Amino acid sequence: MYLPDAGAPNLLGALALLVGSRMRAAVTGPAGAGGALAEALVVLKDQPGVTAEWLRQVLGLTQPGAAHLVRRLGEHGWVERRPGADARSRALHLTPEGVAAAQDVLRARETALAEVLAPLSDEQRDNLADVARTLLRHEVTDRRSLAYLCRLCDRARCPACPVHEGLRDGGS
Structure with a gap:
């Protein structure tokens, strides 16, 4: 089991709050x-x-x-x-x-x-996108959870949606 360094969960939580409130x-x-x-x-x-x-x-x-x-x-x-x-x-x-x-x-x-x-630099944005794809593709369990996770997405901007791919691939 991977145990993140002590700061990673706090940083992720703070980032989630920042993005959500914005x-x-x-x-x-x-x-x-x-x-x-x-x-x-x-x-x-x-x-x-x-x-x-x-x-x-x-x-x-x-x-x-x-x-x-x-x-x-x-x-x-x-x-x-x-x-x-x-x-x-x-x-x-x-x-x-x-x-x-x-x-x-x-x-x-x-x-x-x-x-x-x-x-962020272009490289940092690409890295963030890779991390987000990995995390999101494993969270979807059915069409309802897909709709929930993407409820504020501009679907036209995400043609290869990792959340949808996770549903299609069974969350693997």
Whole structure:
């Protein structure tokens, strides 16, 4: 078993907090609120037609929380409900305004992450990307965990997604 040096876990934890807070702050502006509203826009952009239940599970919300989120998305004019796979379900689709809002969220996220990466050399960025690929590919267990891990990703910028590869390869 590998035991990292004493500082590595603390550094990773601090880095995770830095990146998380910068992303949350960045996406709050375009979405008008942080957290689930911005995440829902991106999830629905990349997975049109999912149900509120799927969205609830991917975002880790309670059933009332998901209902409130879908209601807020509708109030902004960002989502429309269409008939789902069965008579009881409703498929969620972004409106053109919702797609534009999702793009705004992704642009803000990218700007914030670029600022975090700015002090690194090209070689350091490549090394960081290699480490991230290795760690992420082993975390996915099913389609829901894939959607969870990539809920704020700009999937167009990551054509060879290591998280998706991990799902396809069984997390190896």
